Amino acid sequence: MWTTEDSIELYGIEKWGNGYFSVNDNGNIIILPKKSPEQSVDIMDLIEEMEKSRDLEFPVLLRFPQILEDRIDEITGAFMGAIEEFDYSGTYQPIFPMKVNQRKEVIEYIIKFGAKHNIGMEVGTKAELLAALSLGLPRDAPLICNGYKDEDYLRLALSVHNLNNIIIVVDLFEEIYDILKYADAMGVVPRVGMRVKLFARGSGRWVESGGESAKFGLSTSEALELLRILDERGLKGCLKMLHFHIGSQITDIRTVKNAMNEAARIYAKVRKICDIKYLNVGGGLSVDYNGSNTATPSSANYSLQEYANDVVYTVQKICDDEEVPYPTIVSESGRAIAAYHSLLIFKIIGRKNAKSSPLHPPDDEAPIQIDDLC
Incomplete structure (x- = not known):
């Protein structure tokens, strides 16, 4: 039977x-x-x-909006659990990347249910930025501006800079000149992030979006030049975030560990120069679609708690080695929040x-x- x-x-x-x-x-x-x-x-x-x-x-x-709430609670809870376990003196900041699901009702639910965790948003276009601004995001919740930035996009971000916690991430080196030019013309001191290219690469279907050949991100020499430009203009305090992204749906936990080791070391070096607040580990938290718990493209060989533990432990260890303050850890979990x-x-x-x-x-x-x- x-x-x-x-x-x-x-x-x-x-x-x-x-x-x-x-x-x-x-x-x-x-x-x-x-x-x-x-x-x-x-x-x-x-x-x-x-x-x-x-x-x-x-x-x-x-x-099922209740599932969105549960996913936000679980992801935040995993990081906060790791922070408590390792006695990490920093904190965790959840971010939802709007490109994962731009439906108005979905974003509204995420903002509503994520308010207790002060969830922020990541946008990649002017249209997404306008949408995010219209949905009543809490004033101190980070609003991260990624993607290609033309004049309209930058001017919009800078015009509401003092009303929202907007961080403009430099994805391409040339953008720093436009950011500083428009900010100066508008009388604004911008909050800037820097996306770096890691040598570590992701795993799975989107492996090509990371590594040295990644489309977005600054090379080591470009990152050093950006720091020099900010220092030369007396704007070192503008740099608030170090960001990296090695791909979506990362299937192998070893990839996460390798990337975190490299990124945390870069953060520690830059932190000795600038008062960076956030270390943004990007997206990539995998969803086990086939339930095999393996490093195949539609699965993952790690749990949510293992992912959070490895991120927090690695950042703490390297910060202790380098004797720098712990950053606020930021992750942009889109698939992991919305998939179910x-x-x-x-x-x-x-x-x-x-x-x-x-x-x-x-x-x-x-x-x-x-x-x-x-």
Whole structure:
């Protein structure tokens, strides 16, 4: 007799579902927004209600905002747990990169549920910056400006600089000249971040977005020149953030450790020159889509807590070695926050099954070529 446990094992749902998906005694998929059996939703019950509605047509995308809240709490809790365990005297700052999901309702939920953690936003265009400004982000929550920055983008960021905690990250070396030019013309002292290219590379499908050949980021010589320019103009205090990103969906924890060792060492050297507040470890926190817990492209060989522990421990160790203050650790977790919270339901309009093929075995008198083809 087929049981619920058989379905769970066959589909591996408890391996990739991360506690948010399971199967009930009726054999139906259920959603557990808070990972609690007492608060679950039978998907078949929802489908039956939708079929009765005249206002809904399939396909339908379901969103569970409670999962967004739980993911923000879990990620922040993992870092705060590591900070407590290692007696790290700094703190943690969560950031959601808007490019991961730009839907207004999703961003509003993230800002609402993340308010207790002072969650900030990362934007990559002028349009995203305008959207972020319109959604009532807390004044002291970081608003990180990445991406290519033309004059309109920079002027907008600088015009609201004193109303929001905006940090303009230099992704390409030439941007520092424009930032300083427009800031001077507008009478603003900017808060600047510096994105560096690490020699360490990511792992998985997006491995090419990191390393020396990465499109964005400053080389060592460019980073030194940027520091010289700021020092020459008496603006060393403007540099508030060191940032790096070695790719999305990092599958191997060794990659994280290598990158953190290099980035933390760079932070320590720069911290001796400038009063940097934030060390931004970028994105890359993986989602185990297939539940294999391996370093394959659709999985990860580490847990959330292991990731947080390695980041905090490495930064602390190198800061102690270099005798510099601990930074506020920033991570831009987009996929890890949003991946689980939505579910697409669509009607099956047909099926194709190789096992139901009409092909019959050839008879004994059939030519050998027909036999070979079969």
